[in-house]
Amino acid sequence: MSLKIIVPVKRVVEASVRIRLRSDGGGPDIANAKMAMNPFDEIALEEAVRLREQGLADEVLAVSIGPQAAQETLRTALALGADRAVLVETGAAIEPLAIARILAAIVAEEGAHLVLMGKLSIDEDNNQTGPMLAGLLGWGQANCASNIALSQNTARVTCETDAGLETRDVPLPAVITADLRLNEPRYPSLPNIMKAKKKPLETRPLDAFGIDTSPRLRRMEIREPPERQAGLVVESVDDLIARLREADLIPSGRAVQ
Amino acid sequence: MTILVLADHHDGMLAGTVSRVVTAAREIGGTIDILVAGHDCGAIAAAAAEIAGVNRVFCADDPRYEHGPAERIADLLVSLAPGYDVLMAPASSAAKAIMPRVAAMLDVMQVSEIVAVRGPDRFDRRIYAGNAILTVEAQDSCKVLTVRASAFADAGRGAAAPIEPIAPIEGPALSSFVSLEASRSDRPDLATARVVVSGGRALRSKESFAELILPLADRLEAAVGASRAAVDASFVGNDVQVGQTGRIVAPDLYIACGISGAIQHLAGMKDSRVIVAINTDAQAPIMRLADFALVADIFEALPELTRKL
Numbered sequence A: 001m002s003l004k005i006i007v008p009v010k011r012v013v014e015a016s017v018r019i020r021l022r023s024d025g026g027g028p029d030i031a032n033a034k035m036a037m038n039p040f041d042e043i044a045l046e047e048a049v050r051l052r053e054q055g056l057a058d059e060v061l062a063v064s065i066g067p068q069a070a071q072e073t074l075r076t077a078l079a080l081g082a083d084r085a086v087l088v089e090t091g092a093a094i095e096p097l098a099i100a101r102i103l104a105a106i107v108a109e110e111g112a113h114l115v116l117m118g119k120l121s122i123d124e125d126n127n128q129t130g131p132m133l134a135g136l137l138g139w140g141q142a143n144c145a146s147n148i149a150l151s152q153n154t155a156r157v158t159c160e161t162d163a164g165l166e167t168r169d170v171p172l173p174a175v176i177t178a179d180l181r182l183n184e185p186r187y188p189s190l191p192n193i194m195k196a197k198k199k200p201l202e203t204r205p206l207d208a209f210g211i212d213t214s215p216r217l218r219r220m221e222i223r224e225p226p227e228r229q230a231g232l233v234v235e236s237v238d239d240l241i242a243r244l245r246e247a248d249l250i251p252s253g254r255a256v257q
Numbered sequence B: 001m002t003i004l005v006l007a008d009h010h011d012g013m014l015a016g017t018v019s020r021v022v023t024a025a026r027e028i029g030g031t032i033d034i035l036v037a038g039h040d041c042g043a044i045a046a047a048a049a050e051i052a053g054v055n056r057v058f059c060a061d062d063p064r065y066e067h068g069p070a071e072r073i074a075d076l077l078v079s080l081a082p083g084y085d086v087l088m089a090p091a092s093s094a095a096k097a098i099m100p101r102v103a104a105m106l107d108v109m110q111v112s113e114i115v116a117v118r119g120p121d122r123f124d125r126r127i128y129a130g131n132a133i134l135t136v137e138a139q140d141s142c143k144v145l146t147v148r149a150s151a152f153a154d155a156g157r158g159a160a161a162p163i164e165p166i167a168p169i170e171g172p173a174l175s176s177f178v179s180l181e182a183s184r185s186d187r188p189d190l191a192t193a194r195v196v197v198s199g200g201r202a203l204r205s206k207e208s209f210a211e212l213i214l215p216l217a218d219r220l221e222a223a224v225g226a227s228r229a230a231v232d233a234s235f236v237g238n239d240v241q242v243g244q245t246g247r248i249v250a251p252d253l254y255i256a257c258g259i260s261g262a263i264q265h266l267a268g269m270k271d272s273r274v275i276v277a278i279n280t281d282a283q284a285p286i287m288r289l290a291d292f293a294l295v296a297d298i299f300e301a302l303p304e305l306t307r308k309l
């Protein structure tokens, strides 16, 4: 059976940027912020490309839902090894449930049997689109993968959990979300960046899907968290201990030796 | 309102986070039921029944719920959902896999990791690695929430609520458990610990992490945490990574040892009551955030601190 992998990639503010809020209450000021592919999606894409390079998959399709500028993110995906890309173009902010519905429609159209995606988008910190998509499709899922071994249409996935590393077998079709330690993504090489310009990148309007994407969560207010009060530089370990004792944070314990 | 809380549990023990989710549920207001799904989980259900303010506990005790298969537990929650206005769970790794699946099956949007309840359908959550607080109003008739347990207090104990067994849901397994490489420890759980001692890249090796961080944590009866760099370098297991993409903690005391304080690390510990940072670099971002900053080499300062406590 031929295997097509879909990798959804989101364009987000680059991980090292500390966002500022606009003074008009309109949310993060990202007009001039450096943008990048969501780091977890980079990792998911790398994994998909490796599976194709190992002959375990036939095609890798990168999909982004977002503004026209997300074409840039998709070109990067093509330079990193995706075979094709689709942009579902919209200027609106789309919630994870609607993102999952659009992805489910694309999965059906494409006849894909594996979706490899990020566990989390670092901007909105939702952590939900992957399991949502699996639920809509009625597929098995594995989250926060730190290792994937694919054989005979079953993925053996090691997942990062609060209890340690849990390994599960997930027969395809399945949705797998990537965690940080799954792999180290490659950098796009210059020849691959050139090649990527010739790879197919299709843009489709959101309307073409006939999916209701109106928000279910009303955004009432967005504000900065309270600043922490400036702290104190302590001179020595003894000084530190004295202050922690004073604040009743550590037991009074043994006498200083 | 009728509220159903999905319990989190490990190693036959109810997670301390569940009681904190009950506190959040009480702030929403209404009757609060708890669902415990697992195998041989009677004792867990009994512990859940003792959380103050709980109306009853459903216990789905069946081999098919062993090792928390997200797909099956989601089916179970979906089958119970018609009786509830709110489904909620601690934002644990398990719930992060289960609850969005449930939300999608019910055609509702999940509100992820709430940190405050502003009203029956209004919640605060952190976005951009904790650098903004967003208040949202959930418009769906059934609300699916995950809760950042560190933001809520323990509900305490009350009179034991009744426990009702419930039958498992039939259906194919969509995935199966193979193995768990658990990092066992007798230390307090990170999510609810009063004191956390964390180590970063500066620890240099698994051995020095064990020699410097663990004795201090033992001395303070603290949970052990780490930065991503320390976990990537295998000084400690993945389950103790503190940060945007790891565990979120807010202890009374957080001691960051040889950690620079990248945005993603701060996202996981910034709400700690008192932060201590020990770093050779006085300019490291964590030193500016710390209540008490000690400019020192951890290889000297940590043994001294442990000895003198």
Ligand SMILES: Cc1cc2nc3c(=O)[nH]c(=O)nc-3n(C[C@H](O)[C@H](O)[C@H](O)COP(=O)(O)OP(=O)(O)OC[C@H]3O[C@@H](n4cnc5c(N)ncnc54)[C@H](O)[C@@H]3O)c2cc1C
Pocket: A015, A039, A040, A122, A180, B199, B200, B201, B202, B226, B227, B228, B229, B230, B241, B242, B243, B244, B245, B246, B247, B257, B258, B259, B260, B261, B262, B263, B264, B265, B268, B278, B279, B280, B281, B284, B296, B297, B298, B299
């Ligand atoms: C998508 C994404 C998600 C991430 N998620 C997380 C996350 O959840 N948690 C997390 O922690 N990180 C996360 N990171 C990584 C984060 O950006 C930083 O790279 C990481 O936190 C750095 O770890 P560190 O502070 O231990 O190492 P470094 O940044 O290298 O800092 C080491 C510090 O030790 C000090 N030092 C060195 N020697 C000594 C000594 N002898 N004594 C005392 N101090 C010394 C140095 O001055 C320095 O400040 C994420 C990154 C990305 C891109």
Ligand SMILES: Nc1ncnc2c1ncn2[C@@H]1O[C@H](COP(=O)(O)O)[C@@H](O)[C@H]1O
Pocket: A007, A008, A009, A010, A011, A038, A040, A041, A063, A064, A065, A066, A096, A099, A116, A117, A118, A119, A120, A121, A122, A124, A125, A126, A127, A128, A129, A130
């Ligand atoms: N707008 C989008 N376009 C493409 N993929 C997305 C989009 N939003 C979310 N995703 C995918 O869903 C994952 C989880 O995102 P989230 O649930 O928003 O934290 C991301 O890592 C992406 O793989």
